[in-house]
Amino acid sequence: MRVVFLGLAVPNMNEYHNMFTELVVEFRNNGHDIMVVAPTYDEKVFGMQVEDGIPTLRVPTLELFGVGKIQKGLATLLLPYQYKRALKKSKIDLNFDLVMMPTPPITLVNVASWLKRKYGSKMYLILRDIFPQNALDLGMMNPKGLAYTYFRKKEKEMYFASDYIGCMSPGNIDYVIRHNPEQNANKLHLLPNWAWLQPNLGQQEIIKIKDQYGLLDKFIVVFGGNIGKPQKMENIVALAKSCTTNKDIFFLIIGGGNEKEYLDRMILREDLSNVRVKDFLSREEFFKVLQIADVGLISLSENFTIPNIPSKSLVYFNARVPILASVDLNTDFGTHLEAIGAGLWAEAGKTKKLKEKLMYLYNNPEKRKKMGENGYQYFKNNLLASMAYENIISRVTNT
Incomplete structure (x- = not known):
């Protein structure tokens, strides 16, 4: 053809x-x-x-x-x-x-x-x-x-x-x-x-990357990809702000876009020491760094009336990272995510609810591991x- x-x-x-x-x-x-x-x-x-x-x-x-x-x-x-x-x-x-x-x-x-x-x-x-x-x-x-x-x-x-x-x-x-x-x-x-499908790193390699980033003793929440209006970064900043009393929870944001400078100003204004923003990495490097994450973040604006499905979920699945999604009520991504047992979601803009879901993941390492494996198997078998x-x-x- x-x-x-x-x-x-x-x-x-x-x-x-x-x-x-x-x-x-x-x-x-x-x-x-x-x-x-x-x-x-x-x-x-x-x-x-x-x-x-x-x-x-x-x-x-x-x-x-x-x-x-x-x-x-x-x-x-x-x-x-x-x-x-x-x-x-x-x-x-x-x-x-x-x-x-x-x-x-x-x-x-x-x-x-x-x-x-x-x-x-x-x-x-x-x-x-x-x-x-x-x-x-x-x-x-x-x-x-x-x-x-x-x-x-x-x-x-x-x-x-x-x-x-x-x-x-x-x-x-x-x-x-x-x-x-x-x-x-x-x-x-x-x-x-x-x-x-990309091959995953071994545990020693993951520890080495954590050490390079100075995050060996941290519970790491990673957001990667475009930083723009569709991602509504205010919701991620609000979540990070709500976690400042949990000294071992750390947010690593990797990417770029039209809202990156605005994001930097928000973090500075809120004086958030638990957030680090890093510029775009190559696809291969990002996949490696993602594997140090305990949780992978997805964020969509609550203003969407169309059902968006974020493509970055695939790299999270491949990395065996459980997903925490802050999404609008018009997408079926959140319900699908929970149906396959690969993560949790909360309505975008509802910081308290999102924090509750994050703390559930924080307090349940075996559940996190199971969700990560579920996402990986779903990806391998369907996507x-x-x-x-x-x-x-x-x-x-x-x-």
Whole structure:
């Protein structure tokens, strides 16, 4: 099968992989002729490249990450025109059997629809962000504004254009159907997040890392990943503040994002000596450091009305770390987490309840170990990249 993947967050695959490029590799390893289209911000690296043996068309675009919302909006609007022009100029045979695109961004549906019309390709949508509703929830758009109206229309076009839609959770499926009743519900199916299984460290290696961080005698709570409005870092700071009398509980936050400076100011203002913020580590280094954690933190804003499923849960599962989640009431992540016995959750913004759940984990080391092992086994049995590939290909070839 000839496949093209229209991506946005696509690292240089010669250097490392993320969730989406792992899926691309699975397609390649299963004998498919797959190509990637992705942005480049390096004026020296553009056009057709070969990354980890995969043809990758790097398209010069405006910067899409770590910029203001006006520039990001403009870059997102220009993206499909830049991709389409690059594909036309590439002299590549564009007669693909399957076009895959994840969200974000939704504007790439223009490219997918063009390929569908011109070559009769099928389109598979990997629905991760439900945009523009997520931006609306975070106060980044006006519900009566032109931007929201435009992107909501584009979202509906994307669903109509898709032949198959893979959703992160049952809650995601229900949400899309409920808010888009004109769409064909049979297009939607469950496609949970996925990752490759990584080998865990031995106990001596874990102790060595704890020593390097000066945390040998601490109960370590780790948050890793993006630090932005969706993560509502105020809730983590409030939890840390509530734990200042527990001298052995320590919070290690690893990552970066638009809210990192704000987070630093909050920690300084509250004079929190039990919190350390460290910049992004490589994926491999973060996985190693995560294994010193007694608890892995997940935080989502209580303002969300869409059911988000945080992809960082997979690395926590892989590391055998029990999860404590501060999440909104509209996601089914918390209830799923407790159903598989891999952690606990509390409603975002309810610091007292979240502290109670943390102290339960603190006081029950055997329960923590069991939850960590449950998460690991669930990941290994349900959430591998090879399983996501099989899920997609069975849907595409059997319908």
